[in-house]
Amino acid sequence: MKAVIALLVGVGLWQAAVLVLDMPPFILPGPARTAAALWENRALLANHGVITLTEVLLGLTLGVGLGGLTALLLAAMPRVAAVLGPILVFSQAVPVFALAPVFTLWFGYGLGSKVAMALLIIYFPVTSAFLDGLRATPAPWVDQARIMGASPRRILWCVRMPAALPALLSGLRLAAVYAPIGAIIGEWVGASRGLGYLMLLANGRAKIDLMFAAILVVAAMAIGLHRAVDTLARGMEARRLR
Amino acid sequence: MKAVIALLVGVGLWQAAVLVLDMPPFILPGPARTAAALWENRALLANHGVITLTEVLLGLTLGVGLGGLTALLLAAMPRVAAVLGPILVFSQAVPVFALAPVFTLWFGYGLGSKVAMALLIIYFPVTSAFLDGLRATPAPWVDQARIMGASPRRILWCVRMPAALPALLSGLRLAAVYAPIGAIIGEWVGASRGLGYLMLLANGRAKIDLMFAAILVVAAMAIGLHRAVDTLARGMEARRLR
Amino acid sequence: ADRLTVMLDWFVNPDHGPLIIAEHEGFFADEGLEVELVAPADPADPPKMAAAGRADIAVSYQPQLHLQVAEGLPLKRVGTLIATPLNCLLVLKDGPIHDIADLRGRRVGFSVAGVEEAMLGAMLAPAGMGMDDVEMVNVNWSLSPALMSGQVDAVIGAFRNFELNQMKIEGVEGRCFYPEESGVPSYDELIYVANPDLVNPKVIARFLAATERAVQFMVNHPEESWAIFAAHAPELNDALNAMAWDDTLPRFALRPAALDAGRYARFERFLSDRGLIEGVRPVSDLAVAPDGGE
Amino acid sequence: MIAPALIFEGRVLARGRALVGPVRLEVPGGRWTCLLGPSGIGKSTLLHAFAGLTDGLSIDGTVGAGDGRPLAGRTALMAQADGLLPWLTAQENVVLGDRLRRRRPDAERARALLARAGLAGLEGRKPGALSGGQRQRAALARTLYEDRPVVLLDEPFSALDVANRARMQDLAARALAGRTVLHVTHDPAEAARLGHAIRLLTPQGIAAIPPPDLPAPRAPDHACTLELTGRLTRQLLEAA
Amino acid sequence: MIAPALIFEGRVLARGRALVGPVRLEVPGGRWTCLLGPSGIGKSTLLHAFAGLTDGLSIDGTVGAGDGRPLAGRTALMAQADGLLPWLTAQENVVLGDRLRRRRPDAERARALLARAGLAGLEGRKPGALSGGQRQRAALARTLYEDRPVVLLDEPFSALDVANRARMQDLAARALAGRTVLHVTHDPAEAARLGHAIRLLTPQGIAAIPPPDLPAPRAPDHACTLELTGRLTRQLLEAA
Numbered sequence A, B: 001m002k003a004v005i006a007l008l009v010g011v012g013l014w015q016a017a018v019l020v021l022d023m024p025p026f027i028l029p030g031p032a033r034t035a036a037a038l039w040e041n042r043a044l045l046a047n048h049g050v051i052t053l054t055e056v057l058l059g060l061t062l063g064v065g066l067g068g069l070t071a072l073l074l075a076a077m078p079r080v081a082a083v084l085g086p087i088l089v090f091s092q093a094v095p096v097f098a099l100a101p102v103f104t105l106w107f108g109y110g111l112g113s114k115v116a117m118a119l120l121i122i123y124f125p126v127t128s129a130f131l132d133g134l135r136a137t138p139a140p141w142v143d144q145a146r147i148m149g150a151s152p153r154r155i156l157w158c159v160r161m162p163a164a165l166p167a168l169l170s171g172l173r174l175a176a177v178y179a180p181i182g183a184i185i186g187e188w189v190g191a192s193r194g195l196g197y198l199m200l201l202a203n204g205r206a207k208i209d210l211m212f213a214a215i216l217v218v219a220a221m222a223i224g225l226h227r228a229v230d231t232l233a234r235g236m237e238a239r240r241l242r
Numbered sequence C: 001a002d003r004l005t006v007m008l009d010w011f012v013n014p015d016h017g018p019l020i021i022a023e024h025e026g027f028f029a030d031e032g033l034e035v036e037l038v039a040p041a042d043p044a045d046p047p048k049m050a051a052a053g054r055a056d057i058a059v060s061y062q063p064q065l066h067l068q069v070a071e072g073l074p075l076k077r078v079g080t081l082i083a084t085p086l087n088c089l090l091v092l093k094d095g096p097i098h099d100i101a102d103l104r105g106r107r108v109g110f111s112v113a114g115v116e117e118a119m120l121g122a123m124l125a126p127a128g129m130g131m132d133d134v135e136m137v138n139v140n141w142s143l144s145p146a147l148m149s150g151q152v153d154a155v156i157g158a159f160r161n162f163e164l165n166q167m168k169i170e171g172v173e174g175r176c177f178y179p180e181e182s183g184v185p186s187y188d189e190l191i192y193v194a195n196p197d198l199v200n201p202k203v204i205a206r207f208l209a210a211t212e213r214a215v216q217f218m219v220n221h222p223e224e225s226w227a228i229f230a231a232h233a234p235e236l237n238d239a240l241n242a243m244a245w246d247d248t249l250p251r252f253a254l255r256p257a258a259l260d261a262g263r264y265a266r267f268e269r270f271l272s273d274r275g276l277i278e279g280v281r282p283v284s285d286l287a288v289a290p291d292g293g294e
Numbered sequence D, E: 001m002i003a004p005a006l007i008f009e010g011r012v013l014a015r016g017r018a019l020v021g022p023v024r025l026e027v028p029g030g031r032w033t034c035l036l037g038p039s040g041i042g043k044s045t046l047l048h049a050f051a052g053l054t055d056g057l058s059i060d061g062t063v064g065a066g067d068g069r070p071l072a073g074r075t076a077l078m079a080q081a082d083g084l085l086p087w088l089t090a091q092e093n094v095v096l097g098d099r100l101r102r103r104r105p106d107a108e109r110a111r112a113l114l115a116r117a118g119l120a121g122l123e124g125r126k127p128g129a130l131s132g133g134q135r136q137r138a139a140l141a142r143t144l145y146e147d148r149p150v151v152l153l154d155e156p157f158s159a160l161d162v163a164n165r166a167r168m169q170d171l172a173a174r175a176l177a178g179r180t181v182l183h184v185t186h187d188p189a190e191a192a193r194l195g196h197a198i199r200l201l202t203p204q205g206i207a208a209i210p211p212p213d214l215p216a217p218r219a220p221d222h223a224c225t226l227e228l229t230g231r232l233t234r235q236l237l238e239a240a
């Protein structure tokens, strides 16, 4: 129900933007045109969509896994964190196109470099949010654990990690939204398949309605993933304390 | 001190990557070459850097302001949030280059479209993290406020907002990292000045060392901003409860 | 068979017709080649990949080659794909620009590739103008939209075989000022480049022989070759590509292996005069004609 | 200000399981009622029901004021945990209600209340820099500052030493005279000192224990108080 | 298991301000020592000093075991707030120490302790679904489960009704016999029942109050216990 309203409102805003701002169709096609393109190219979009979805899921899994692991490592070793932190930030500040050749040289033209690119984008919000959560564990819990004779590592594992779960889930929500765009950007690194490829191709070839149709598919992916993660997160948070 | 170690480790990793992976200088120039390019082009980089920095600071301010406001609005109106949430997610899933013409048509080629682009990128992590924090306010505080006769809006303002401050700061850390890349992307959308433009130009002219020098400047900006926000955040968090 | 990785300058489009046809008609196989085509999203990447040995051959642009060689990339032109310029200065047919002189005080959009300022400067010179007389705006991803929506008055860097047709499809007709008719020395738009130390010239010669057969096939059978290309991937079969195909056909190098040394020397000199590169390099540093003789 | 009676009748359920009841609890208006009972019997839950905090709970029965008007806006609650906002100073916590209601806080009154709670000089401290008993007293000051006709106190003196406890009892008794107070406590002596009415909640239901006919607060060492303390203690020991 | 004496001598400072002292507190080894004193005098701070929780504090003096060996690893602390992890069940909270130390938890013993704390059947509940007193008893069970020679108890029975309080006192006294217990309480009767030694912390310093020569736990209604309760109450009233 809410989803339907959201859809209607979204389409309404879009149509309004086209009308009010007087956008020519080669810059921003209206919903009707895009829907038509979506329908006409459904087979094409499905084909490329499946490839992108694979990359998204792979990137998300790896990104969340690696990001979570990194946050744990950095939380376990605050000194290392002080050194690695800026390097992590650096990795996020480097524009993708500069890294693209490095990645291709390294991982080749296959799935590898695309997933690596998606991973790079997902990785940081997860790491950052989770690390913030790990650092904010209420002191009395950590103190009690220390008195009980726990090693810092055990405290991290048994106390700080579960305490930081909401923060991790917060990072996960961001990751779910960034994963598709990560895969799209990954596909710009030497791909000839996937929605990112289709978008650039359509963009360069005056098929703006096809491009927006592809964008719709990607956005649907992002919304779906976000909703799935959100439902999961709410469920976990609800069950966590009762 | 730690910063120096971080710098040394970073440069070491970079040099190692160049050596071990046998990266040719036209794909990944080594630190020495890049440093030389940095020095030779210092005036150029400073000129363009100032422009980018302006955009970054403007985008960051506006993005954090608008993001914070949005989170407050969404927290105040959970029904609206259910409708606007997916639209927000959508806005993040649309690749930049698709929006570029829309933005330039709307905002022109001046500062406007660049700040808008940076804003769009910063906006979401701030909104998402802050909203998560607002939603996670411990129930007893909200209950107590309700018994005291507070309107939902007052509860939001006096209880939930300060309670969510750490979450907002967590989002702010992300925003600080994304702001420079946001401005760079804004410059790709249409600019003839700024580090983003310089990167494109250097890339087009095969001056890879100049490109990496520009990247270094952007990364330094990101690291500086992140550090500033982090210091601010730690200060606020430390002072908050004592 | 010898494996050969060819990195295109951009996603597959009619400019790459000979490669698709050669693959489909088995001309590569006849030469004992197994060719893999790879598409990047950034046209600046393929020459780097070729220089680094990640790709055997890259499709690139002659103007860029001069810059890259000047910057020390171990690259040489080994063949020609499209033997005329494609780049043009594009304006609206019904717009205010009838003559290059009309550009005074106007906005010119470009997508950074590196040489557009030099070209535009050369094109403005006969009209007695310099770069200071126009305002340059980098519009990156949206050359024709920026022009069509009136945000800029002209764009440089548009391809005559694409953007013109694209605008026609959108119902906004455009007009080209051709650089080679306006003071810029003629050049090869698309060339094959390779790292001469890494690729066996004999293999390259066989590769060029296959593409030469493909170009001949296309010239002889334009309709059939378009059908083959359109069937290569479903997303390629559209009106724009069909129109572009016809416009591109006469521009493919009929002798891909042949080298016009003077053309490279002239362009090197041109870029040097325009201050984009320092000094001039002998043509032998820029281009080779692979020896196909056994 | 009319201090209404409070009435609860029925059960409080959490996911189908009864946390309280079925019981019928009447709290006389304008008087101080002490509620005793074994740990876990549902005293806090009853207080929450009166305060309208029924998130996740469902009430099978009626809860409300004797005058039939809603209790919302007439009630102050001092919960079992202090519930001070950790980023506000003691002073700011005390006047929080006014800030929440967009009234101008009466800083003078807040300071005076904190001083009477023995926290003079600590107004500027945040809860994290206060001892457990100091926090409890700050929470009491906040509850008194609210100045409501119905006051719900959940073990408000449990973290205090003998002297402070007696002082806070006196402070609360005086400040809340004429209001409807429902006071949950585990200390029979406290109930014997303060209660105009005393209720004992046990698995068997609610028993009313008549207090001595002395004005409250009674002297802790008065024979009647001691006798009632003993009686309550015995009944509590039997109940558990 | 040797239960060492505890010694604190000096001051505890927070940002230059003294929270405690200068005092000298000796806690005899293997015995139960009750520590009383007005709210905010520094009892919890002393306990924290023995437990090694001095983040943000500095100790100007000495704190440690009488045998000179470090206290770390020999101490259990039941803090003033229950400190249960909200995402673990009561049972899991009780065995938390073993999980943290990578030992196999003794589920049977944990269950038995919870049952003796009156929480049989509630082992699977998370703290959020327990009453205040139930949480306190779970925290007590956790502290007893730790089985340490030095046990620091900070108002461990403050949220309990008379019957449960007596029961928990007995449980703790039996379980901790022969250990060094430092027990902070506000209840003079409790100190009179349980203490082998009683210390009164006041602004004037530490006073030792000799308990009656009866084995602890003493009967609550024994004349000696009552007399000591009265004496402690008076001294506490004077101290404040």
Ligand SMILES: Nc1ncnc2c1ncn2[C@@H]1O[C@H](COP(=O)(O)OP(=O)(O)OP(=O)(O)O)[C@@H](O)[C@H]1O
Residues within 6 Å of the ligand: D128, D129, D130, D131, D132, D133, D134, D159, D161, E014, E019, E037, E038, E039, E040, E041, E042, E043, E044, E045, E046, E056, E080
């Ligand atoms: N972080 C802190 N910064 C400054 N002062 C503090 C801090 N923590 C506690 N105090 C002060 O130290 C003193 C001792 O606190 P402590 O908690 O030890 O008291 P206590 O004797 O346990 O009191 P109670 O019986 O109320 O629990 C108190 O006056 C308190 O205000």
Ligand SMILES: Nc1ncnc2c1ncn2[C@@H]1O[C@H](COP(=O)(O)OP(=O)(O)OP(=O)(O)O)[C@@H](O)[C@H]1O
Residues within 6 Å of the ligand: D014, D019, D037, D038, D039, D040, D041, D042, D043, D044, D045, D046, D056, D080, E128, E129, E130, E131, E132, E133, E134, E159, E161
């Ligand atoms: N969210 C919940 N879900 C299920 N049971 C709950 C929940 N909250 C409380 N209970 C149970 O409800 C009962 C009543 O709890 P309540 O807090 O009202 O007890 P109480 O009388 O105040 O006890 P105490 O004196 O220990 O504070 C307890 O047995 C408790 O275990």
Ligand SMILES: [Mg+2]
Residues within 6 Å of the ligand: D043, D044, D045, D080, D154, E131, E132, E133
């Ligand atoms: Mg209770």
Ligand SMILES: [Mg+2]
Residues within 6 Å of the ligand: D131, D132, D133, E043, E044, E045, E080, E154
């Ligand atoms: Mg204390």
